[in-house]
Amino acid sequence: MSEDLFLKAAIDEARKGLSEGGIPIGSVIVRDGKIIGRGHNKRVQDDDPMTHAEIDCLRNAGRVGNYMDTVLYSTLMPCYLCAGAVVQFGIPKVIVGESKTFSGARKFMEEHGVEVVDVGNTECIQLMEQFIRDRPELWNEDIGK
């Protein structure tokens, strides 16, 4: 699978979240060219403010041991919670769909040696722009504003 397909899998997760009435952010984690975990934001679905997409993805991947050779994909630039997981567990590379709607904790990750690639994907931007327009209160709750 190519990077495009991994990002597409993350977008599929985001759309799944949206169809469940949730916040449309999705994530997958990849090792050796295979997705080993996937997830999406479940604040609304599970009444759980800690289950951001990346956290759900990393939880679903299970106890994989070392993250040295993994790449985390997210439809949106990770916030400090998710960036904290990246830094703590030593995930070396993060590929994000966009950071136009949320600048997140890119600098924090980079300061800790994480390679962050922002692909500026139009579909990801549109998904979040629409959601923030439709549900600003839910979005602000999710990022602690």
Added chain:
Amino acid sequence: MSEDLFLKAAIDEARKGLSEGGIPIGSVIVRDGKIIGRGHNKRVQDDDPMTHAEIDCLRNAGRVGNYMDTVLYSTLMPCYLCAGAVVQFGIPKVIVGESKTFSGARKFMEEHGVEVVDVGNTECIQLMEQFIRDRPELWNEDIGK
């Protein structure tokens, strides 16, 4: 309840985790002098590397909205994952049992304006020292080493 009793509640959570075969770290979150959430590390119990004590505690507190007037207690200095949650959601104060066995992400929290109080509790230190002696591989897995 006094600060001592809140820390004791976090220690009770840590001991509960230990009795379940898990990693003995516990946490509570307090608002207006009342515990509104509590939890402990569940890596082993739930096969879930994201459920550190503070994450479990914040999950169990539910969608509390604003964290402005909360205090988070943890038996151990938070790692970057948990400190990331503190910073992202604007928890202004963290009281920790100890940082002797793990220095954690204190500086990161302080740089983001979080007040961090380390009480150097003997019971917390002994609990972690014993656990790290008994299960070093599990401890290293938990902090991504």
